[in-house]
Amino acid sequence: MKNIKHFFSFYFFASVFLGQFFSTTGVNNVTVPGDIIIGGLFPIHESVNVSIQEDGSDTRTCDRFSDARLVQSLIMVHAVEEVNKRNELGNLTLGLMILDSCSDVTTALRETLFFMKRNYGRWGTKEPSPPVLAVVGDYYSEISIAVTRQLNLEYIPQISYGSTSGLLSDKNRFPSFMRTVPEDDHQARAIIEILKNHQWTWVGVVTTDGDYGRYALERLKYYAAENNICFAFTSIIPDVLGDSKVKGRIEAIVKSITENQKVKVIVSFAKPYHMKYLFASLLKDPRGRENVWVASDNWSESRFVLGNWSLNDVGTVIGITLKTGNTTNFNQYLSNLDVNPDHHKNNSFLYKFLKEQQQENETSSNHDRALRLVKRSYPVDADDTANEVLIKRIYPYAVFSVELAVRAIAQAVADLCVNRDCKTKERLQPLEVRGALRKATFHMDGQNYKFDDRGDLNSGYDVILWRQDASTFVDVHYIVANYDIRNKTLNFTSPQAYQDVNNVTGNVTSRCSKTCKPGYRKQSSEVWPVCCYECHPCPVNHFSNTTDATQCQRCNTDTHYSSNASAICHRKQTVFLSWRDRYHIVLLAFTALGALLTLTVGIIFLARWNTPVVRASVGPICIILLFSLLSTFVSVILFGGKPSDWQCQARQVMFGLSFTLCISCIMVKSFKIILAFEFDPSIQRVLKKLYQPFIIIALCMVGQVLICALWLALKPPKPKWDSMEMLRLRSCNEKSFLAFGAMLGYNGILALICFGLAFKGRNLPRCYNDAKFITFSMLIYFICWIIFGPVYATVTGKYLPAVEMVVILLSAYGILFCLFFTKCYIILFKQEANTESAFRQEVRNHSLGEIQGLSALNLVSSSSSSEGLQNRALDLESSTSNPMKSDPPKPTISSSPQSFSICPDSNLLPTRLQNDHNVNTRDLRRYLSMPS
Structure with missing residues (x-):
């Protein structure tokens, strides 16, 4: 029953297609007998001629015999022979049947019927035939x-x-299709990488109107949009050369290329013959020459497209070709090939080629031979032998792809037949082979290969550069780069290859708009594609460091800046009150001078320690005061230089504490003075008990120490960066302005107390007139620090610390000059005034002046005669002169600040003055007996 079913199926099938068989060239084939038959479908001819018969049927005749496609079919023959020679299938042998698709879909379908029905037996015989288990091909x-x-x-x-259309990866639609080449999606990516590397963004595209061309164009547009590459024109040629529209479309393409002079790069997915006709028409116009052509794998190794033109006329051709293989063995196979046509009658294509070659060799005239060769699709040199012609037609990618396909089938058969008798009893079926192919791991050239889930084998691409030598020969197999599908990268094979590509493409520009230089950004117009744009400069504090930047990047304005249309961000100059700054140098000079003067005063005071002037200045307190002034001058140094953590914290604290100590000492001096003017004896006794100089100083210091300690513990000053236009300021951030104000305010309160006390005691004798100088120094202090507030709040920049430095220096100099320079002047230049007698005389004169002033009021109102007044004056004069003639008692001099006194004792005053004027003499005695 099974045989009957097969019988009827066969004749039903044959009856439908029998007429078609007789109208085709089905007798043209390659047959090699074997236990396992694999088919081959190769476009041995490049086109067909269709003739319509009177009955409406058509007759198709294959035309344009292709030597290169013949060589590709021989690759399959050689691969099968290698498998059989190495006995890779044990006792099984591979056979094959190769048919010609004639580069035509209809012809290919008709030819494929031979593969499908072979398993029903050969026509006219009852002998069963091994079925065709797999088919290698077609290319298109x-x-x-x-x-x-x-x-x-x-x-x-x-x-x-060779079929690279991505549509074939859909296993739902094409479950039986596999390939040893990657799909066109990867080729589109590789072409985009080439365009990107050369910054070609305004290009033209030429493709054919078929599944391959449409899919390749769609993928190319997709990736071009992602990389801002635009197409100035997209031209589609009818897929069939015999189409009446081909000529008109080629003329339109020529017009598009010649009129778009900004387009210097054209990507072409056309077939070789399409390109041959296009070049033949385009290169007649000088505007169509010397462009860059990016060739797809369709024609990237078809040098015959040049026709009678040279490569220099065309320009530059960069081609994408499928992964190449080792051609050594196949070269040897073709070199040893028997060129006798009669020995290849089982290969009608090779027989035809060798027969024509034999006839050409017999032609006596080289000119006549050349005319015959012009009709061939691939012109050959007149002196080439048949073997040399075939070797020149080798496409390295085809050697790799075809041999790999045969290896895959052989491995699948080996996997299936390892435990079964596939030769006689358990013959293989196509469905089994298809499943085994999906799982097979096959080997070639030391590497393992395997089809992925979509039936693809992503081996990668090679990028070739066409080269023409001194003669007319064009090398179309010079590989300059490889495209890695997995990493999506284009890698040059060598530095020389990179240089060779740059030599021919380095000066080629294919852009709609001029390149936007670094410092500018592209601004596309709404009416133009993204590739046509204007260049706008980057604004201030923005930059672009690449050509054709789509946007400007913002600088880190904390550390960098940029001007208008800048390509880089410049680092801001770090500024602070540098040690080399001339203003800083001046302030440091005054600081050093102040410190030196302070030390000088201290030395002078220590050298003249026992003199009245020094003792009148309350010696030990005076030394502490000088030390505090020295510390104040030293603190000024900390306000300059590049601020650090310790410096920011130390400078304010050191100034605050040193100046607090200074004002505390001055307050003690002022307090001592004011005690002399308290008239109430009971209050005076209380104040005398409270007058403890060192305790007062210590208590004043404790308050400032507490403020500074809390400041440092809670919010200590820290360095900070302030960003300006082109500068970066390093300064100290006080952190807590409340603490900063408390420190300054505390000193201000102490200074205000000093001022009040000193102002009240400003009328003492000149030898005790520190109160006047204290008053004046405190006024200087107030004026400086009152001005400091608004100035410090408004001034910015690196000279802000200098403001505080100036105020501190003025305050310190005011105290130093007012309290010490007059005394130093007396010590050094008025030594006659720095004696005890001079001091006693000064006090005596002051006292006499006070007494005489009070007595005058009584003398005027009394009825005493002028003689009485004159006698009183004489008495006063005589009384005051007697002690000077005698040896007066020396004043008590003590180094203790509480018992120190430099004025003469009150007993030196005239007794009469003491009795007559109780009020004034009591005030003076109270001051003279006051603890110092």
């Missing part, structure tokens, strides 16, 4: 798409060595 995607649908009816797997 349009043909493979149609053929694989037909082969899938019998579950026959198809392995293409």
Whole structure:
């Protein structure tokens, strides 16, 4: 029953297609017998001529015999022979049947029927034939798409060595299709990488109107949009050369190329013959020459497209080709090939080629021979032998792809037949082979390969550069780069290859707009594509460091700045009150001078320690005061230089504490003076008990120490960065202005107390007139620090610390000059005034002046005679002169600040004055007996 079913199926099928068989060139094939038969479908001819008969039927004649496609079919023959020679399948042998698709879908479908029905036996015989278990081919995607649908009816797997359309990766639609080349999606990526590397963003595209061309164009547009690459024009040529529209479309393409002079790069997915006709028309116009052509794998190794033109006329051709293989063994195979046509009658294509070659060799005239060769699709040199012609037509990618397809089938058969008798009893079926191919791991050239889930084998691409030597020979196999599909990167094979590419493409510009230089950004117009734009400068504090930047990047304004249209961000100059700054140097000079003067005063005072002037200044307190002034001058140094953590914290604290100590000492001096003017004896006794100089100083210091300690513990001053236009200021941030104000305010309160006390005691004798100088120094202090507030709040920049330095220096100098320079002047230059007698005389004169002033009022109102007044004056004069003639008692001099006194004792005053004027003499005695 099974045989009957097969019988009827066969004759039903044959009856439908029998007429088609007789109208085709089905007798043209390659047959090699074997236990396992694999088919081959190669476009041995590049086109067909269709003739319409009177009955409406058509007759198709294959035209334009292709030497290169013949060589590709021989690769399959050689691969099968290698498998059989090495006995890779044990007792099984591979056989093959190769048919010609004639680069035409309809012809290919008709030819494919031979594969599908072979398992029903040869026509006219009853002998069973081994079925075709797999088919290698076709090269063109349009043909493979149609053929694989037909082969899938019998579950026959198809392995293409050149069909790269991404549509074929859909296993729901094409479950029987596999290939040893990557799909065109990867080729589109590789082409985009080439365009990106050369910054070609305004390009033209030429493609054919078929499944391959449409899919390649769609993927190219997709990736071009991602990389801001635009197409100035997209031209589509009818896929069939015989189409009446081909000539008109080629003329339109020529017009697009010649009129778009900004377009210097054209990407082409056309077939070789399309490109040959395009160049033949385009290169007649000088405007169409010397462009860059990016060739797809369709024609990237087809040098015959140049026709009678040279590569220099065309320009530059950069091609994408499929992964190449080792051609050594195949070269040897072609070199040893028997060129006798009669020995290759099982290969009608090779027989035809060798027969024509034999006839050409017999032609006596080279001129006549050359005319015959012009009709060939691939012109050859007149002196080439048949073997040399075939070797020159080797495409390295085809050696790799075709051999790999045969290896895959052989491995699948080996996996299936390892434990079964596939030769006689358990013959293989196409469906089994298809499943085994999906799982097979096959080997070639030391590497392992395997089809992925979509039936693809992503081996990668090679990038080739066409080169023409001194003669007319054009090398179309010079590989300059490889495209890695996994990493999506383009890698040059060598530095020389990189240099060779740059030599021919370095000066080629294909852009809609001029390149935006660094410092500018692209601004696209709404009416133009993204590739046509204007260049706008980057604003201030923005930059662009690449050409054709889409946007300007913002500088880190804390550390960098940029001007208008800047390509980089400049680092801001760090500024602070530098040690080399001339203003800082001046302030440091005054600081050093103040410290030196302070030390000088201290030395002078220590050298004249026992003199009245020094003792009148309350010696020990005076030394502490000088030390505090020295510390104040030293604190000024900390306000300059590049601020650090310790410096920011130390400078304010050191100034605050040293100046507090200074004002505390001055307050003690002022307090001592005011005690002399308290008239109430009871209050005076209390104040005398409270007058403890060192305790007062210590208590004043404790308050300031507490303020500074809390400041440092809670919010200590820290360095900070202030960003300005082109500068970066390093300064100290006081952190807590409340603490800063409390420190200054505390000193201000102490200074105000000093001022009040000193102002009240300003009328003492000149030898005790520190109160006047204290008053004046405190006025200087108030004026300086009152001005400091608003100035410090408004001034910015590196000279802000200098403001405080100036105020501190003025305050310190005011105290130093007012309290010490007059005394130093007396000590050094008025030594006669720095004696005890001079001091006693000064006090005596002051007292006499006070007494005489009070007595005058009584003398005027009394009825005493002028003689009485004159006698009183004489008495006063005589009384005051007697002690000077005698040896007066010396004043008590003590180094203790509480018992220190430099004025003469009150007993030196005239007794009469003491009795007559109780009020004034009591005031003076109270001051003279006051603890110092």
